[in-house]
Amino acid sequence: xxxxxxxxxxxxxxxxxxxxxxxxxxxxxxxxxxxxxxxxxxxxxxxxxxxxxxxxxxxxxxxxxxxxxxxxxxxxxxxxxxxxxxxxxxxxxxxxxxxxxxxxxxx
DNA sequence: GACATGACCAGAT
DNA sequence: CATCTGGCCATGT
Numbered sequence: 001x002x003x004x005x006x007x008x009x010x011x012x013x014x015x016x017x018x019x020x021x022x023x024x025x026x027x028x029x030x031x032x033x034x035x036x037x038x039x040x041x042x043x044x045x046x047x048x049x050x051x052x053x054x055x056x057x058x059x060x061x062x063x064x065x066x067x068x069x070x071x072x073x074x075x076x077x078x079x080x081x082x083x084x085x086x087x088x089x090x091x092x093x094x095x096x097x098x099x100x101x102x103x104x105x106x107x
Numbered sequence: 108g109a110c111a112t113g114a115c116c117a118g119a120t
Numbered sequence: 121c122a123t124c125t126g127g128c129c130a131t132g133t
Contacts, residue, residue: 002130034129034130037130038130041129041131042130
């Protein structure tokens with residue numbers, strides 16, 4: 001049923017380049033997800049294969065239980081975090097795609 | 108169908 | 121910065 005959506009979200013997350021991050025809202029927007037909540041839901045189920053650590057909350061922080069792991073992985077990829085927060089202004093991947101509205105070749 | 112839960116978001120106080 | 125409020129919507133009981 002929501003297979004379509006699942007694949008979409010996964011595809012988007014997979015396309016986040018190393019050293020960049022995106023917010024749940026952004027991913028939801030790009031993947032045409034009905035709501036950001038779904039992104040989290042999908043990652044929770046099928047996110048094991050994906051670079052889920054490149055997905056943060058809208059304020060630049062990560063979900064509580066993942067915080068430690070998240071920040072560590074990001075740091076290894078070259079994304080510094082200050083006080084548990086990432087500077088979205090500088091590392092937000094969506095910035096490059098935002099104007100386009102939709103990633104090419106996805107459909 | 109009602110109700111609770113969750114890797115969310117934005118605005119107001 | 122901390123809370124609250126309302127909205128979001130799939131999943132499970």
